[in-house]
Amino acid sequence: MEWTDEGTLIASRPFGETSAIIEVFTALHGRHAGVVRGGASRKVAAVLQPGSQVAVAWRARLDDHLGVFTVEPLRSRAVLMGDPLALAGLNAVCAMLRFALAEREAHPDLYRRTQALLAGMEGADWPPDYLRWELALLEDLGFGLDLSRCAVTGARDDLAFVSPKTGRAVSRQGAGDWAARLFPLPQGMLGQGPLTGQELREGLAITGHFLGRELAQLDPGLPLPEARARLIDRLNRRDRPEPT
Numbered sequence: 001m002e003w004t005d006e007g008t009l010i011a012s013r014p015f016g017e018t019s020a021i022i023e024v025f026t027a028l029h030g031r032h033a034g035v036v037r038g039g040a041s042r043k044v045a046a047v048l049q050p051g052s053q054v055a056v057a058w059r060a061r062l063d064d065h066l067g068v069f070t071v072e073p074l075r076s077r078a079v080l081m082g083d084p085l086a087l088a089g090l091n092a093v094c095a096m097l098r099f100a101l102a103e104r105e106a107h108p109d110l111y112r113r114t115q116a117l118l119a120g121m122e123g124a125d126w127p128p129d130y131l132r133w134e135l136a137l138l139e140d141l142g143f144g145l146d147l148s149r150c151a152v153t154g155a156r157d158d159l160a161f162v163s164p165k166t167g168r169a170v171s172r173q174g175a176g177d178w179a180a181r182l183f184p185l186p187q188g189m190l191g192q193g194p195l196t197g198q199e200l201r202e203g204l205a206i207t208g209h210f211l212g213r214e215l216a217q218l219d220p221g222l223p224l225p226e227a228r229a230r231l232i233d234r235l236n237r238r239d240r241p242e243p244t
Contacts, residue, residue, distance in 0.1 A: 001067070002059045005029050006074065008114065010094040012048040014040055022048055022069060024056055025097050025114065030105045034058050034069035044071075051077035051090045051118060079122055085238060086121045088231040089130055093117065095225035100137060100215060110140040127235055128188065128195040134207040135189075143167070143214045145206070147190060150174045161185050162206055183209070197239035204232055 007026030015021045020039025025031050034056075038044050047054070053075035060067030080086040093114065101107065117133045120126040138144050145167040149156045152174030161170040161182035175182055183206050186199030195203065212224050 001061070001063045001065075002057070003029065004055070004057045006053070006055050007032075007111075008094075008118065009048060009052045009054055010050060010097050012039070012045075012050070016040075020045070020048055021066075022071070023098060024054065024069070025101070025111065026056065027108065027111050028106055029058075030107055031097060031101045031103050032058065033103065034060075034067045036069050036071055047071060047073045049076070049078070050094045051080060053077070077118060077121075085231075085234050086126075088227070088234045089121050089126065090118065091227040092130070092225070092231040093133070095227035096134070096137065096211075099222075099225050100141060100211065107140050110136060127200055130231075131189070131195065131200060131203045131207065134204070134211065138207060138210055138214075141214070143210055145169075145210070147185070159185055159190060164209055167210055197235070200235065201232070201239075204235075 005026040005028050007024040009022055010025050010031070011023040012020050015035055018038055018040050020036045021033060022036055022039065023031060023033045036044065036048065039048055048071070052073060055072040055074055057070045058067050077090065080090050097114070113133055113136045117126065117129050120129050135145065145162065147159065147162070147169040149169065150159060150171040151163060151166060151168035153171055155171050155173070158171045158173065159169040160172045161175050161179060162168070162185050163170055163182055169185060170182055184202050186195060186203045187193060188195030188199045189203050208224060208228070216222060
């Protein structure tokens with residue numbers, strides 16, 4: 001069994017004295033693991049860093065074997081290492097891909113969105129794109145939110161909340177006395193203006209709720225990755241007013 005592909009390296013760990021096991025989120029083969037011979041050497045280990053874009057060739061005797069990768073670097077994202085917030089974002093993306101995606105299942109749309117997000121992390125205002133990426137992750141997993149109309153009245157106007165049970169939008173009129181039990185719906189998630197810091201936190205609370213709930217059904221008791229919590233903590237500290 002053999003194939004070649006391109007992807008983003010999302011994890012690496014030692015294997016024996018000289019090798020490493022890596023996981024790569026590939027364009028055509030999804031999240032895939034394999035052994036890299038000599039991966040523990042200083043030269044090769046420098047390539048096997050989270051976020052690195054690599055060309056890989058995978059080979060195994062049988063399809064269900066772990067198999068062996070040969071890896072060629074295409075693009076380093078070392079520039080993100082010098083920005084604590086961008087590094088936290090990179091780590092969160094890698095951790096969420098490992099957490100949410102089944103092995104060897106292709107997700108071409110999510111792959112393209114992931115590449116765009118990682119490229120954008122070299123810019124200034126990428127955190128709103130991270131929230132949209134988590135929305136896309138939910139959609140790709142089959143748990144997409146429906147923010148198009150009110151779940152109660154059917155109206156498309158004045159959508160202000162999200163039901164924590166159904167993931168559907170609710171208008172102010174439709175919420176009524178239940179408003180306090182619903183998530184506030186950031187208007188930026190509806191494309192109505194930029195996402196403020198508060199709206200970003202509210203949006204991540206929504207996506208975190210549904211990612212945790214739906215994926216916990218597959219592995220009960222498994223929490224969302226700590227890397228995501230560290231990213232949110234950095235975002236909160238960034239947006240916190242400076243003491244006077």
